Amino acid sequence: xxxxxxxxxxxxxxxxxxxxxxxxxxxxxxxxxxxxxxxxxxxxxxxxxxxxxxxxxxxxxxxxxxxxxxxxxxxxxxxxxxxxxxxxxxxxxxxxxxxxxxxxxxxxxxxxxxxxxxxxxxxxxxxxxxxxxxxxxxxxxxxxxxxxxxxxxxxxxxxxxxxxxxxxxxxxxxxxxxxxxxxxxxxxxxxxxxxxxxxxxxxxxxxxxxxxxxxxxxxxxxxxxxxxxxxxxx
Numbered sequence: 335x336x337x338x339x340x341x342x343x344x345x346x347x348x349x350x351x352x353x354x355x356x357x358x359x360x361x362x363x364x365x366x367x368x369x370x371x372x373x374x375x376x377x378x379x380x381x382x383x384x385x386x387x388x389x390x391x392x393x394x395x396x397x398x399x400x401x402x403x404x405x406x407x408x409x410x411x412x413x414x415x416x417x418x419x420x421x422x423x424x425x426x427x428x429x430x431x432x433x434x435x436x437x438x439x440x441x442x443x444x445x446x447x448x449x450x451x452x453x454x455x456x457x458x459x460x461x462x463x464x465x466x467x468x469x470x471x472x473x474x475x476x477x478x479x480x481x482x483x484x485x486x487x488x489x490x491x492x493x494x495x496x497x498x499x500x501x502x503x504x505x506x507x508x509x510x511x512x513x514x515x516x517x518x519x520x521x522x523x524x525x526x527x528x529x530x531x532x533x534x535x536x537x538x539x540x541x542x543x544x545x546x547x548x549x550x551x552x553x554x555x556x557x558x559x560x561x562x563x564x565x566x567x568x
Contacts, residue, residue: 339380346374346384354393354404355466355493356459365394365402392487407491415491420541422485426469427521427537429476431530439526442471446518453511458497461511466493468518475525496544513543 350370353359371381389396396402449464466489473485517540524532 339376342374342376343380343384346370346376346381347387349374350384350388351393352463354388355490356462357494357497359404361404361407361494363404365404367401392490405490407494411491412495415488416545418484419488419492419545420538422481422488423469423541424534424537425481426473426476426485427525427533428530429478429481430472431525431528431533433477434475434525434528438471438475439522442468442475442522442525445471446515446522449518450515453515462493462496465496465514472521472525510543514540517543 350359350365359365365385367378367381367385370376371378374381385394385402386396388394389402392405394402395405445464445468449461449468452460452464469489469492470486473482473489476482476485517536521533521536521540524536
């Protein structure tokens, strides 16, 4: 395949990924293959290769003879999300403190710098995307082929349900965003120091900071899951 063709595929992949994570494509929305084929100048075969890749990563659901649609976010799925998140985040941070390489720490610091700038600029999509990228890097730092796919799947829904969180509508929510940014700095320091215990505690603190805010937008009545369930303290 030519370099130009590969670039078109990568452009489509990145565009769909961003649209899904920022809710420009809503959960359950059908993918218009004809429109995408025309917009990106691609035939159906390479286009569907991109859709299959996104399907394997959890962004899309592929349906036989019915095309692809954006992965849905059901009540059952969200309950599973809230139960799994503290366990997975904690283990990722612990392994990151064990295994992070200097160039990964440098990249994490760079993303954090841009994240703080996005908090000042008020760009909601950029805030969410940079937060996701921050955590993607910690996942890469963990260097665990079994844990990383689950973590990446978790980040898809975390990004989507965090879109409102990154559009604070009161002083309390704005303060939470500042606290989240401060925790990012502390996470970087703990990983750079190789301090597994502190990284694990920060993972718990970071999750609990956003948990309540995120949950109220998923379901105002809550999901009947105690704070810290299945976290590192269990």
